Amino acid sequence: MVADVHRGAFIKPYHAVMSMVFAVALGAGWMMLPGDSELIAMLERDGHSRDALAILEQGYANGDRRYRTLHQMLGLYEYQGDATKARTILEEMVSERPYDPALRERLVNFYQAVGDGKARLDALKAQIETRYKESACREYVALLRLDGHNDDELAGLQFCRQRGYRRPDDLARLAVLLAATGDTVQASATLRSIDDVKRLTTTEERFLLVDLLLRQGLPNEAVRRAVRWIKAGKDTALAVGLVDVLARSKFPDSALDLAKNAGEAGDSVSLTVAERLLEKSQQQAAILYLRGWLDAAQMEDLDVARRFIGTALDGGDPRTALRGARKFGLANLDPKLAETLARGLEKVAMRQEAEEVRETAHVHLAQPQQPREPTSSDAGSAQTKSDSRASGQSGSEARVEAAHAAPRDMLAVWRRSLSSHMSDDAQKLSAKLGFPMPRPSPPRHHGATRTQAQSTTKVLKKTDKVLQRAKKLNSLKLKQKAVRERAQSAKGKVRPPAQ
Numbered sequence: 001m002v003a004d005v006h007r008g009a010f011i012k013p014y015h016a017v018m019s020m021v022f023a024v025a026l027g028a029g030w031m032m033l034p035g036d037s038e039l040i041a042m043l044e045r046d047g048h049s050r051d052a053l054a055i056l057e058q059g060y061a062n063g064d065r066r067y068r069t070l071h072q073m074l075g076l077y078e079y080q081g082d083a084t085k086a087r088t089i090l091e092e093m094v095s096e097r098p099y100d101p102a103l104r105e106r107l108v109n110f111y112q113a114v115g116d117g118k119a120r121l122d123a124l125k126a127q128i129e130t131r132y133k134e135s136a137c138r139e140y141v142a143l144l145r146l147d148g149h150n151d152d153e154l155a156g157l158q159f160c161r162q163r164g165y166r167r168p169d170d171l172a173r174l175a176v177l178l179a180a181t182g183d184t185v186q187a188s189a190t191l192r193s194i195d196d197v198k199r200l201t202t203t204e205e206r207f208l209l210v211d212l213l214l215r216q217g218l219p220n221e222a223v224r225r226a227v228r229w230i231k232a233g234k235d236t237a238l239a240v241g242l243v244d245v246l247a248r249s250k251f252p253d254s255a256l257d258l259a260k261n262a263g264e265a266g267d268s269v270s271l272t273v274a275e276r277l278l279e280k281s282q283q284q285a286a287i288l289y290l291r292g293w294l295d296a297a298q299m300e301d302l303d304v305a306r307r308f309i310g311t312a313l314d315g316g317d318p319r320t321a322l323r324g325a326r327k328f329g330l331a332n333l334d335p336k337l338a339e340t341l342a343r344g345l346e347k348v349a350m351r352q353e354a355e356e357v358r359e360t361a362h363v364h365l366a367q368p369q370q371p372r373e374p375t376s377s378d379a380g381s382a383q384t385k386s387d388s389r390a391s392g393q394s395g396s397e398a399r400v401e402a403a404h405a406a407p408r409d410m411l412a413v414w415r416r417s418l419s420s421h422m423s424d425d426a427q428k429l430s431a432k433l434g435f436p437m438p439r440p441s442p443p444r445h446h447g448a449t450r451t452q453a454q455s456t457t458k459v460l461k462k463t464d465k466v467l468q469r470a471k472k473l474n475s476l477k478l479k480q481k482a483v484r485e486r487a488q489s490a491k492g493k494v495r496p497p498a499q
Contacts, residue, residue, distance in 0.1 A: 040052040040055055040056065040072060044076075049076055049079060049080070052072075052076065053073070053076045053077075053080075056069055056072055056073045056076070057073070060073065065092075065096075067093070067096065067097070070089055070092065070093050070096075071093070073085075073089050074086055074089045074090055074093065077089060083114055086110070087110065087114070090106070090107055090110055091107070094107050098130065099130055099131075101127070101130065101131050101133070104123065104126065104127040104130060104131075105127065105136075107123050108120060108123045108124055108127060108136075111123055117143070120143070121140065121143055121144070124136055124139060124140040124143070125140065125159075128140065128159075128160065128163060132163040132164055132165075134165065134167070137160040137163070137165045137167075138167065138170070140156055140160065141153070141156055141157055141160060141165075141170055144156040145173075150177055150180070153173075153177065154174070154177045154178070154181070157170060157171075157173065157174040157177070158174070161174065168194050168197075168198045171190055171193070171194055172190075172191065172194060172200070172202075172205050174190055175187040175188075175190040175191045175194075175205075175208070176208065178190065179208065179212065184212050184215050184216060185216070187208075187212055188209065188212040188213060188216060191205065191208065191209040191212065192209070195209065195225060199232075200229075203238060203241075206225075206226075206229060206238070206242075207241070207242075207245065209222075209225065210222045210225070210226060210242060210245060210246075211245070213225075214245075214246075214249045214250065214251065219246070219249070219251035219254040220254070222246070222254065223246070223254050223257050223258045223261070226239075226242045226246075226258055226262065227258065227261045227262045229242075230242070230262040230269070231262065236267070236268050236269060239258075239259075239262050239263070239269040240268065240269065240272060242258060243255045243258055243259050243269070243272045243276070244272075246258055247276055247279065252276065252279070252280070255272070255276050256273055256276050256277075259272045259273045259276065260273060266293060266295075266296035266297035266298060267297075268301070268303075268304050268307070270293060271293060271304065271307055271308060271311070273289055274286045274289045274290050274293065274311050274315075275307070275311055277289060278311060278314055278315055283315045283316060286311070286315045287312070287315045287316075287317045287320065290308070290311060290312055290315065290317070290320055291320055293308075294308070294320065294323060294324055294327065297324075297327070299324060299327045299328040300328075302328075302332070302334070305324065305325070305328040305332075305333070305337075306337055308321070308324045309321045309324055309325055309337060309340070309341055310340075312324065313340065313341070313344045318341070318344040318345045318347070318348050318350065319348075319350075321341055321344060322341065322345060322350075322353055322357075325341055325357070330356070330357055330360040330361065331360055331361070333357075333361055334361075335361055338357050338358065338360075338361035339358070339361075341354075341357050342354040342355075342357045342358050345357065
């Protein structure tokens with residue numbers, strides 16, 4: 001009895017094994033239960049976002065500030081369109097991770113989406129301070145420029161430049177703002193750095209750099225950079241403008257250096273050397289330079305010819321101006337320039353050459369297009385037109401068209417201008433001699449033209465009559481031929497009876 005009781009007090013081995021298996025199964029089952037993250041993920045997957053957000057808000061109220069929780073809450077708030085709560089959560093996430101560049105960029109994009117410009121600027125500046133990024137600096141500077149505050153834009157450009165921002169367009173804008181504030185040293189240094197690395201491309205920036213260098217008393221550097229621009233782009237307008245700027249500055253001699261170094265013999269840039277010499281009252285040197293320039297010039301541009309003739313006349317050398325005009329072509333001169341040249345020639349008693357210039361210019365203006373010789377095709381087309389006029393037009397319309405088609409006197413305008421000019425000279429000469437004479441009336445050529453037109457009209461009328469008669473004769477012959485053919489066919493059908 002006692003032995004049985006003692007034996008039952010001990011735990012059986014299989015009881016211990018079963019207990020352990022049960023405990024392990026209970027722990028494994030507990031561990032397999034879904035947690036909050038898995039539950040939220042399942043609710044989001046099934047479309048119950050409000051229930052998931054309620055669980056997250058309950059954990060946030062209980063002090064859950066884990067990054068995963070905040071990230072899930074931010075996504076759900078953005079999905080539901082709750083911008084206020086999403087902004088609070090996102091700002092809290094940025095404060096917890098201030099050196100996260102992706103989170104900073106997300107905050108900037110969020111401010112852009114909600115339309116908060118000031119907060120966007122602050123976020124961009126904080127992002128640049130945290131880690132430099134060229135796109136962020138470009139966006140920051142663009143927003144400042146869009147606001148229209150030059151002081152803020154200048155501060156922003158300097159802030160970005162200190163971080164390593166080197167975009168040429170924005171640095172050129174920085175130089176313009178610095179020049180506007182009066183800081184010519186910093187402005188010229190900025191433009192120099194751009195020109196040394198990337199080359200200044202716009203005309204405004206180049207003129208600004210030249211002006212800043214001249215203010216600092218550095219004309220040689222201005223000439224050196226200008227020569228490099230002109231030879232690289234071969235821009236004549238830029239060269240002439242830079243020479244004019246240098247000529248009006250405190251260093252007018254630098255304009256001559258630029259024209260000599262940048263221009264070639266006979267081009268428009270080197271012609272400015274003579275203009276600058278005349279401005280310095282060195283007429284003899286200017287005339288000698290013009291004569292040498294003319295030997296190498298092509299003289300194909302009217303503006304260059306006008307500048308050359310004007311410079312030569314201002315220097316008191318009409319002969320050289322006449323040489324340049326003849327090389328360019330007297331017929332190609334405009335009336336105003338031809339008259340100016342003629343007056344300059346008259347001042348040195350070169351009346352014959354002056355008359356030649358005037359007559360050539362007047363003939364060129366009065367001379368119409370030269371008629372070409374008629375060909376066989378033209379004769380055929382003329383005959384066709386005359387046939388159509390004879391068939392469909394009346395006699396009065398034919399006369400009017402013939403009068404319009406009559407040839408005109410090509411030299412009538414030139415004769416009238418020459419006659420009036422000769423009468424003016426005779427009137428002046430008689431007045432000088434003391435025998436005034438009445439002014440003769442200019443000759444009229446209307447009668448000759450009218451007679452010639454009438455004769456041409458008569459010829460055309462006779463031609464129309466001949467053509468009409470020929471056409472009628474042809475039609476009559478065709479009718480007779482048709483009658484004969486019908487008669488022959490009728491005789492062939494009617495045969496004589498057999499005897």
